[in-house]
Amino acid sequence: MARIALIATDLDGTLLRSDGTISSRSRMAIAGAHDAGLQVAFVTARPPRVVRHLAEHAGLDGIAVCSNGAILYDLAGDAFLSHERLEPALARELIDLIRAGSPDIAFAIEHGGRIGYEPAFPQFFEEMEGHPPPRVDHAHELLQEELTKLLVHHPDHGPDSLIELVNAHVGDRAYVNHSGGAFVEIGAPGVSKASGLERLCGQLGFGADQVIAFGDMPNDLPMLRFAGRGVAVANAHPDVLAAADEVTASNDEDGVAKTIEALLEAMG
Numbered sequence: 682m683a684r685i686a687l688i689a690t691d692l693d694g695t696l697l698r699s700d701g702t703i704s705s706r707s708r709m710a711i712a713g714a715h716d717a718g719l720q721v722a723f724v725t726a727r728p729p730r731v732v733r734h735l736a737e738h739a740g741l742d743g744i745a746v747c748s749n750g751a752i753l754y755d756l757a758g759d760a761f762l763s764h765e766r767l768e769p770a771l772a773r774e775l776i777d778l779i780r781a782g783s784p785d786i787a788f789a790i791e792h793g794g795r796i797g798y799e800p801a802f803p804q805f806f807e808e809m810e811g812h813p814p815p816r817v818d819h820a821h822e823l824l825q826e827e828l829t830k831l832l833v834h835h836p837d838h839g840p841d842s843l844i845e846l847v848n849a850h851v852g853d854r855a856y857v858n859h860s861g862g863a864f865v866e867i868g869a870p871g872v873s874k875a876s877g878l879e880r881l882c883g884q885l886g887f888g889a890d891q892v893i894a895f896g897d898m899p900n901d902l903p904m905l906r907f908a909g910r911g912v913a914v915a916n917a918h919p920d921v922l923a924a925a926d927e928v929t930a931s932n933d934e935d936g937v938a939k940t941i942e943a944l945l946e947a948m949g
Contacts, residue, residue: 685944686891688714689878692725692735694861694897695914696937703739710938711739713945722746722881724874724904726860728791729754748791748829749858749868749900750877763880764793765872767828771854775867776820778850788820789832797823802834805862831867840865858900875903895937897921912940
């Protein structure tokens with residue numbers, strides 16, 4: 682196996698502890714990786730407006746893969762390097778199909794730099810200081826701005842059952858996934874954490890066999906399969922535990938940090 686050059690890690694449930702914080706041990710492990718000449722990148726479903734804040738706390742700069750692979754984001758420059766958009770006509774069609782089959786469905790829409798909600802969509806996401814407040818309107822009205830992805834919520838379905846319901850309408854016309862929250866996400870076809878990580882590797886000049894990736898939820902599976910070494914945290918979804926090359930300690934036990942520490946020790 683090639684020498685590891687890039688550490689790619691999911692955030693929620695993986696690097697972040699259950700209370701949403703990055704532990705001092707994880708921050709030290711990231712700093713140690715930087716000192717050893719390794720690149721560290723967040724690869725997350727979260728949008729750039731949230732990732733920048735977390736990266737500052739972790740002492741991380743460089744490029745992050747955001748919005749489930751749709752956006753490459755320059756942390757230091759606060760700029761999008763690439764943005765794979767969901768076509769408005771397709772989004773409108775999917776919204777109508779899904780809603781026709783399940784009238785209690787509610788949608789939110791990520792626009793890259795901001796989010797919009799339908800009134801019935803629970804506001805799960807904290808507003809970030811310095812960013813515009815979310816727009817609240819019918820989904821069709823929210824399609825007037827550029828689209829990154831749709832978020833789909835149903836009050837009576839958890840993510841595993843909801844993803845089956847949504848997939849029945851979407852098929853292969855878009856990429857449907859979930860990251861453990863009370864909603865599923867619909868992104869542009871072919872866009873995943875793996876495609877975003879592959880674009881990042883292209884920018885950095887690394888091969889997939891030089892990547893170690895960490896994750897916990899089904900939306901991490903493409904990334905773990907792409908990487909030369911895919912690692913699940915012990916608290917991961919059963920599908921992720923089954924697919925990973927190895928399993929480390931849980932997020933609350935600093936599993937990512939422990940594996941980075943062992944990697945650095947092996948590198949000498």
